[in-house]
Amino acid sequence: MKWATRAGMHVDRAGCAWLIRRFIDAQAQFLFVTDPGQVPAHTTAFDMRGVDLSHHTGTDGAEDCSFETILHRYDLSDPVLWQLARMVHEADLDDERYDVPEARGLDTLIRGLSMVATDEQNLHTTALIFDGLYEYHRRAALLGREPA
């Protein structure tokens, strides 16, 4: 399947791309656009204005980031993914809904990467980062404490 998102890799987009490739569509091909009008037919857009796989505000005024929306839409209930969702949420929205101090570091890291590498390169680099974060939290959940 083809997927599209806006150019300029950021924490939410990076997380979504990783999530899509690892848990939804292993053959996912990604396209980076600068305008919603550039999304071709038969392409699923995410983390951009005007598309479903994006930010959503509930009736209570609480905002979800795109990573959280994708977990909801694809019924992904893996608690480790939801742990990562809280991190992406705070790194992206920074609304202090969750207490995830490492979110700020993640945001800085990916923000920095977006300054020195192309979106295609960062697709690869950030996937590795998210692989690592997923493994870390998977082990933490199994051990019930911080893994070494």
Next chain:
Amino acid sequence: MFMARADSWVLLSYRLPRDPSTPRITVWRNLKRLGVAQLADALVALPADARTREQLEWIAEQVAGFGGEASIWLARPASLALHGQVVSAMVAARTEEYREVLHEAAEAAGLEERERRRVAARLNAKLRRIKRRDFFPPAERDQAHAAVHALATAADVTPGAGRAPR
């Protein structure tokens, strides 16, 4: 890459139904958190960069979700004076926030060490929040940071309450 320009702004123009009032409050609270400059009723601005543009786009999306209308514009003020006016308003708003921190830090200065550290941690969190929306840092920023740092590190002045140095 989209680079920030000193005189380039991203504008959000929006319209929300009068009732219910909750969405209006939600949107306004979010805009306040971003530190926008209010140009007119329901017209706000931030210095343009990739991040601020995206932040305002999400709010536009939120407005649409609440049944309102919103549009995003990239704009430059037609005069230097106008630019200065908008910047001054933003600087004044942040200065006010830093002064609050300075005030709270001064009030906590006489507390015992543990309490002071607790207040310092809270004020540091507050400073982090202010920093995110501080696009034109005033002198009060450094003063506030210094005051909170001093609060966290100063030796205990309360007689008898201090621990012996190791």
